[in-house]
Amino acid sequence: MGQLVRQFVAGIYNLVVGLLTTGKHLGRHAVTIQYPKERWTMPERSRGMVVLLTDEESGLLNCTACLLCMRACPSGAIEIETAEDEKGKRVRYPKGFTLNYHICCFCGLCEESCTFAAIKLTPKYEFPEWDSQKLIWDRDKLQEMGRDVKYESRERKKGPDERIEAAALADGRPVPPEILERKAAEEKAKAEAKAKAAEKAKAEAQAKKEEASGTSEATGSKAESPEKKVDDSKEDTPS
Amino acid sequence: MAKTRDLYTEELVLNMGPHHPSTHGVCRLILKMDGEVITDCIPVVGYLHRAIEKIVENRTYAQCIPIMDRFEYVTAMMCDWAFCLATEKLTKLEIPERAEYLRVIMGELNRIASHLLCIGVTALDLGALTPFLYTFRERELILDLFEMTCGQRLTYNYIRIGGVARDIPPEFIPKCREFLNIINPKIDDYEKILTENPIWIARNKGVGIIPEQMVYDYAISGPSARASGVNYDIRKHDTYSIYDRFDFDIPVFFGCDSYDRYRARLAEMRQAARIIGQALDQMPEGEVRVKVTAAFKTEPGEVYSRIENSRGEMGIHLISDGSKKPFRMRARGGSYNHLMAVPEIVKGLKIADLVAVFASLDIIMPEIDR
């Protein structure tokens, strides 16, 4: 009998404690915000909308169509179309760059694999569309969305001329003549410097040969392991 | 002598279909019932099958990590971790100290988040609608911590082969310590609302008994096993990573019922908070990642590595043929074994008890269907 009464009283007590625990939240401010009138500020590392970054100097994309991001994507959301110049070499500017948001899983592997600071995932997340085909973004849309994105630019070995030339070749436009002139002048200067250096090296080698003509200890130079060529095959890109 | 006429009764077949608020995902249960009491339960799975194990065979190891996130999206950090452990075992890769500590911190935070979800959803299924919102409010704090570190809230792609993706930002540690200060009083709150509540006790005590032998028969692991008196935790009994450097207890209860499974999860949350505090204190400076190139290959071989997930044992059986992509990966999740034990547990119980058992075993479908 006493057990029953104790159980009863304990039960009532715990029920009341439960009520007080939920009741004490009545005075507290809500933890939610009224979207869309108020918005959270997303952390800067948030992985949202994918954009292509533009070089401020030339106004063109940083992308060199190296296809690393395409191969890194686990979903196959990136498709890059490359162009070739008259010598058959790949132009270092993407002719077409398609990002399919139906497939993209916002993992960020493309951003990590890019060595040119060309592709980035920004904290923006509001880009819904009524038409699902509008969620497949092409190069120009990606560039437009990335124009106001701040990023840490990497050191460029080559100047803006190279970008303008590559962009023109990729789009199939004629290269501006002043750039071609500058390039020709550079190549001429390089060729001259190379010829001078070759002559100098030849002269030095001649002098060394005359010195060491006595004993010839031919130490075979180590054969350098050939550098593994960058594999352009599509085996890493999931279909 | 009066003869009573036998009433004609029929066995009722009830379909608790894939669309149901209480089946924690898309699980179909075909229930054979005698009135209100369940006589048989046949689970039908496969509604969430995404062919993860096949997809992984066509992805390089680095590309597998986002896929493994989705193997069990509630504890995505730990899925990544299990996969990375398997791969690192194959290549005998040593990862930096700081990366190990960061992995432990993220893993334990994820464990707390997962238990918060489980307790909230258990309460929701049994009719207490408010603790659900409270646990999710705490879960938001953890997801904010994750978002400031890696950028995502559910599928992180943070724990990589060779360490972790990036170092934590400077605001992480103060926020994490703030969270650790908050979490224990909040767990006390949940206890006040639920643990001693006579209605909660009436719904959960003695419901869904899993005797100790059944734990061994079905390979039930995690808090569900520890609530049946089986003192087994992979972090202590088959230590991986740096768990031997931390001082934490394994809560074991002996009631074998839903009530003790709930209590085991609450206690585990407190222990996880302890581990995180110690890890934050002990964490050294340094690098967080060993550089792994795009042409990463493993040694040919076979390895099975397992971790203590919040739902039990999560194991990755990885067979590699020495190429850039895994030859075969088999992912083992604890929920599959628990679901297979459900028919035996619920024989003789009512539907309302089935809901309580299902929720307390913390069964979620992505682990089962992959």
Add this chain to the structure above:
Amino acid sequence: MELAPIFTWLYNRLLTVGLGLELTDIISLAALAVIVFGFLSVMALFLVWWERKFAGHIQQRFGPMMTGWHGVLQTIADAVKLIQKEDIVPAAADRKVFFWAPVIVFVCSFAAYVVIPFGNGLIVSDLNIGILYVIAITTFTIISLLMAGWASNNKYALLGGMRSAAQAVSYEVPMVLAVLGVVLVTGSMSMNDIVKGQSAWGGFHWNIVFQPLGFLIYIIAATAESNRTPFDIPEAEQELVAGYNVEYSGMKFAMFFLAEFVNMFTLSAVATTLFLGGWNGPLLPSWVWFLIKTLGMVLVFMMFRWTYPRLRVDQLMEFAWKALVPLAFVNLIYVGIMARWVNW
């Protein structure tokens, strides 16, 4: 600012029109019915909104915020949505019964307000069987649950309906016994007498002070009567496959829904009258006190809903018959002894 003199003045004005006593009575009662109905409709709308805001704030979120200032028009938006829904009647359903079930539940919920004392002199008709009438009318709603379950031609709805009917009938017994304790002390079943019996001590001679166990039993039984958590098995989507109102859509569903809130208000009003002193109180007008106390009781019911998990069906019935009924008898014996010897 008492309202009773206004009604008396209006009635006298109506008499001077010169239609004769019976006709004047009929017209005045009809007018009162309309006023009470209007008040209750507004109260039901208000309660639905309040429950959602209250639930929101307990869960540290806002409730409805978009429709109107802080969501006050949310219930009206819901009502408009329900009105414009298609009224589906299942093909093999019993059409007449299907139609009359929500009507009965609606009518009976409102009919109980004939004897509720809203203030000093503000009672539609002070029957001398006041509280018995309330209990009898609220029991009528059980029939409508059975009708709804039967007419849906859905075995799960039938099971749900029968289960909720069983629950309601079981919890009538302790409720009536708790009420009996109050009637014993007051010596009359008339609601006005019960309230006047609590007017001592400056309006604070409440029955709850003397019969706390009776109050507790009444609250628990009332929660079960109005199908609210922790006794809301008939409405729990997570556990039941269907409830008695699964086949109802549109305005008929709205009837069940609103009737539930009106029922909750009725039970709170009865609790106020019986245990919390009715409209007694210093300083403020009597109808303000009534509203404060009744809404306070409604608040208690809402707190129960948003805090506690729900009981299983068999535990529910077990609790009613094995715990509440014996307790109610104990309470009755205690009240009887106190009334006889301590001379309450």
